[in-house]
Every structure is written in structure tokens, then in C-alpha cells.
Amino acid sequence: MIKTTIVLFFLNILIVYSIQAQKIYATKTAQIKFESSTSTEDFDATNNQVESKLSDNGQVEFKLLMKGFVFDNEMMQDHFNGKEYMESDKFPKAEFKGTIANIASVNFAKDGAYPIMASGNLTIKGITVKESAAGLIIIEKGKVNTKSSFKIKLKDFGIVGKDIGTVISNNITITVSAKYE
Amino acid sequence: MNKKNVILGVLLVGVIAVIGVWYFIFYRPTHFKRDVTDEKAIVVSAKDIVKEFQSNEAEANKKYLNKAVEVTGEVIECKKDQEGHPTVTLKSDDAFSNVQVTLKGDKQLEAKGGSTLTIKGIVNGNLSDVIIIEAVVTKQ
Numbered sequence: 340m341i342k343t344t345i346v347l348f349f350l351n352i353l354i355v356y357s358i359q360a361q362k363i364y365a366t367k368t369a370q371i372k373f374e375s376s377t378s379t380e381d382f383d384a385t386n387n388q389v390e391s392k393l394s395d396n397g398q399v400e401f402k403l404l405m406k407g408f409v410f411d412n413e414m415m416q417d418h419f420n421g422k423e424y425m426e427s428d429k430f431p432k433a434e435f436k437g438t439i440a441n442i443a444s445v446n447f448a449k450d451g452a453y454p455i456m457a458s459g460n461l462t463i464k465g466i467t468v469k470e471s472a473a474g475l476i477i478i479e480k481g482k483v484n485t486k487s488s489f490k491i492k493l494k495d496f497g498i499v500g501k502d503i504g505t506v507i508s509n510n511i512t513i514t515v516s517a518k519y520e
Numbered sequence: 521m522n523k524k525n526v527i528l529g530v531l532l533v534g535v536i537a538v539i540g541v542w543y544f545i546f547y548r549p550t551h552f553k554r555d556v557t558d559e560k561a562i563v564v565s566a567k568d569i570v571k572e573f574q575s576n577e578a579e580a581n582k583k584y585l586n587k588a589v590e591v592t593g594e595v596i597e598c599k600k601d602q603e604g605h606p607t608v609t610l611k612s613d614d615a616f617s618n619v620q621v622t623l624k625g626d627k628q629l630e631a632k633g634g635s636t637l638t639i640k641g642i643v644n645g646n647l648s649d650v651i652i653i654e655a656v657v658t659k660q
Contacts, residue, residue, distance in 0.1 A: 367609075367620055367647075367648075367649060368599070368601040368602060368607060369602075370601070370602040370603070385603070387601040387602060387603055387605065387622065388601070388620065388622060388644070388647075388651050388653065390647045390648060390649075402647050402648075403647070404644050404645040404646075404647060404651055406585075406586070406644050406645060407644055407645075407651065407653070412546070412549045413549040413553060413554070414545060414549035415549070428581075428585070431581070431585075431645050432645070432647070516602060518602065
């Protein structure tokens, strides 16, 4: 009887500990930037209202509103959101849900820049494509930041406006920066 | 009309066309951004706008998306985004869904948690929070 009680007691501690052990870091002001570069024109746009969550078990997600991308040129922004390209009224959101394979190599308790590899499903314009990206998890004075840069092909997401391949590159560079709380 | 005048006329039209294209495609869209300060806005509380987006997002999008709104609510926190724009979160009845506002400019907003604030901005849509951008404080 005493033995069972002791076993149950430690089992209980273990369960409580493992529930507490999973920590989720979140922010609502992550930044995602994309850049297009062709011989005709270079341009970029930034979204500063990206929601992101990162769990220390390796789960990671980003969600954003397409209309949150701000261009220097407002006319370009209208085209981007318009029927020919993103159709943002019809497909207002984009998201990435994935996992970091080598999360075990990140020591969240120790300052440092840890290289990571994330892979998962990226959904833009209603089309989901498996993507993977290399990045960094940076731990600085207990704060957790992530950074990543990767390329996507617009055609994979059914984005086929007439200027793609000439004024707009089919290969877009996405840069992600999240400062979690 | 001599040949010289025709050439001059054509040149003048050409120069005006070039200036026009430059102004409307390159200058105006980069220098005159939408400013909601003088726009007529839909007046709503932070609690109600969140409720509307939660109960029917498609309908709420029709009503609010890209529109100017004047939202009043209780301040949860003031921060800055990664580009240094001030942000403020206004409280709703749901702890997991509030109103996330990005203000114009770069001056940190000084508003205490729990105080009431009214902002005017453009509704960008709904993630877990209702997102409002390009906002100005109208009442503090």
C-alpha cells in the first residue's frame, strides 16, 4: 500500500512536471518580409503584424493577413492584393505550420544562436505546399528570437499574374524574424 | 504652322506625358498614403468588433475590411513592433482574442493598462486578434 502510494506520488510529480515542461513562446508582432529581384525591377514588402508561436518541443507556426504587407508604392500594394495576384479579399490569410526537426539541439536556458531546420505546410492563396527552411533560434538573456530566410516559387501557389517572370521574379525570398515573449 | 512648332508641340506633349506617368505611378503612391484622420469612421467598441468577427468572420469582413473604424476599449499593453511603430492591444471579453492596433509614427504610446483609449484606423482583418493599422489616437 505504502509502496503504491509512493509510486503514485512520483508518477504524479512526473506528469505535472512534463506538462509544465512544455513551454510556448508567442508574439503578435513578428515580421515577414518578401523580396523580388529581376533585371527590370527590385521591390519588397513587409508585414509587421504576424502572429507566431513556438513550442520548445519543436512545433512552430506563423499566421498573417495578406493585406498586412506594406509596399513603398501604394499602387503596387493594390495590385498585389488585387484579382491578378493574391486575391486578398478571397484569400485573406497565409500560414505556416511545421516542426523543427533538431529542436533538441537548442538549449533554451543558455544564450546562443542555434541553427535549426524547420519543415511543414505553407498555405498561400488557399494552396498548401510542403516547404522547409533553415534558420536560427537565438537565445539572449532569456528572450527567444527566430530568424529564417528561404525561397518560394509563386507558381507553386497558383500565382500566375502576367508580370511574373519579367517585372516580378517567380522566386521570392521570404525573410522571417520573430521576437517571442 | 511651321515644322518647328509641330516638333515643339510633340516634345511638350511627350514631356507632360512622362511627368504625368512619373507622378501618378511613382511619386503619388509613395508620398501620399491613406490618412484616416479626416475620414468618416464606423464607431464600435473593442468588445463588439471582436464579437462580430468571432460570430461571423465573412460578414464582419464585408462590414469592416479596409474601412476606417473608431474603436474604444480598455488598454491591455503598449509596445513597439520590430520597425519601431507603436502598438496597443485593446481588451475584449475573450482573453484569447483582442484588438491589436498599430499606430502611425514612431513615438511610444504612453497609456496605462486598464485605462480607456479611442483610436481611429483601418481594419486589416482577423487573426486571433482583430488587426487595425495606420491608426491615430483620438481620445485618451
